[in-house]
Amino acid sequence: MKANLFTLFLLALLVGTSPRLLAQPGTFAKGADVGWLTQMEASGRVFYNAAGGQQDLLQILQGYDMNTLRLRVWVNPAGGWNGKNDVVAKAIRARNLGFRLLIDFHYSDSWADPGQQNKPAAWASLTFPQLKQALYDHTYSVLDSLKRNNIIPEWVQVGNETNDGMLWPDGRASTNMANFAQLVDQGYAAVKAVNPTSKVVVHVSNGFNNSLFRYLFDGLTANGARYDVIGMSLYPTTANWPMLTAQCQANMNDMVSRYPGKEVMVVETGMPTNAPIPTRQMLLDLMAKTRAVPGGKGLGVMYWEPEAYSWMGYGLGAWTNNGQPTVAMDAFRNLPPSDGLVYNPGFEYTAATQTPLGWSTTANTGNADADFTQNYGYTSTFQLAHQKATAYQVRTYQLLAAVPNGTYTLRAWAQSSGGQTVCQLYANGFGGAEQSANITATNGNWVRIQVPNVTVTNGQCEIGLRSDAHAGENASLDDVEFVSNQATATLPGATNTIETQVFPNPTSRQCTIGYALVRAETVQLSLHSLAGQQVLTLPAQARAAGPHTATVDLGSLAPGIYLLKISHGDQQAVQKIIKY
Secondary structure, eight states: OHHHHHHHHHHHHHHHHSOEEOSOTTSOEEEEEOTTHHHHHHTTOOOBOTTSOBOOHHHHHHHTTOOEEEEEEOSSOGGGTTSHHHHHHHHHHHHHTTOEEEEEEOOSSSOOBTTBOOOOGGGTTOOHHHHHHHHHHHHHHHHHHHHHTTEEOSEEEESSSOBTBSSTTTTBTTTOHHHHHHHHHHHHHHHHHHOTTSEEEEEESOTTOHHHHHHHHHHHHHTTOOOSEEEEEEOOOTTTHHHHHHHHHHHHHHHHHHSTTOEEEEEEEOOOTTOHHHHHHHHHHHHHHHHTSGGGTEEEEEEEOTTOOSSTTOOOOSBOTTSOBOGGGGGGSSSOOOSSOOOSSSOEEEGGGSOOOOOEEEOSTTOOOOEEEEOOSTTOOEEEEOOSTTOEEEEEOOOOTTSOSEEEEEEEEEEESSSSSOEEEEEEOTTSOOEEEEEOOOTTOEEEEEEEEEEEBTTBOEEEEEEOSOTTOEEEEEEEEEEEOOOOSSOOOOOOOSOEEEESSSBSSEEEEEEEESSOEEEEEEEEETTSOEEEEOOOEEEOSEEEEEEEEOTTSOSEEEEEEEEETTEEEEEEEEEO
């Protein structure tokens, strides 16, 4: 016991006297760029948590399980915002809450991005050798100031969105790739001189554009620039985000394959504030795709200025105008909300949350008496009154730009007014084979139904209801969803319909899991790493309705955080377990 106490004392002494590396490296980085924070606070902006209580912004972000902050650095900015002193002040606040840090050097007095890479005014007349020295000195000075405050950033960006280099015209990549490479390498040298463990990031926008990334990083490689991480921005729309996240994933996979030893990270993303549900879906999908980069080389995803509300006209935050976070922020939780969205694998399109796209009525073999009524209210239900034996209704998804080409399972709630197997739900992509499933609900009861292997081609798919021989029967569909059939390496998302308990949690070896079923079901328990790998599986068991417990032995697992998945029927629940 005395030896243990001495060890704890020594550790505490070391933590108090040495620079502090924030949080634990190696875990997936979920975070935000909050460069506007101090300026917003100075102008009177306050922040509220989802419950409506006023709270420090960084504490709110931490409540969403964010573990990383990104802070931009300008050289001599107006008002001092994002200058060295302002950055150090924000970094100290981050350190005190245990956040990891990414320091983002713009090498400008203001914004640097693909359209502007202006030199700081004080560097305007420097020769290229002097410019390289100024970049080195500035980088060293800021990082040294952080280190004097016991802060070692885990990542440091040398340049911001350097699609065409930085510090124009000297370092413009399209006119002098060698100069740009020298500037990147100079930044790398300065970072490593202060903190050898910090990883150096080169940041390029449009993470979906593989040809741009190949051009730039081939050029840096050919000219001997040193760096560790390829950083990306991705700003999709509500219509194209599934396509862009898929292209971004392909680009990330290509980067780690093409440039051995390099890692990738999405250092900026965002979508319209007024579309929080699609934004949440995008974030969940993007994080899953980044986690799935081979070799664990997808390091993390960061939202750009989520806290910005009624601020400088910025419309891609994740905060409402009353100062509270939108539901988009729920994507960052270790246990995302279970409200029917499909987190992973793939994509879900829910009619209830989308704009109606138009319907067309069709009938078979002269049976043109189909009477169709539509309701685009909250339930997004459509109904068909069958007057002939084979009358049916077709919905044509002509504008589904948000649904990538692929094979899906179509899920919906269906209702028929009477009879047995009153009608059939069918679906097919244009040119694809028709798939169908019978609806066997009777007397107006709603039943969950799904049609597998439905093809979506060029953003188009047909779904419809076909009657049987019962004339005059009514049938309805609600909550139509397309769920991707493509499996990935990461943990599938869950619709959490049961409440689970784990005790003790944290645990050193054994823990007991408690849950209750509303109906008799077969239950499968499995344990996964945060990267999605399945590390432990218990035998599936048939369970009666009511409460149940199970004991899990974690003795063979390394200390860390794991996700317990309880699969029951077609539903799942996820619970976090901490092993020490």
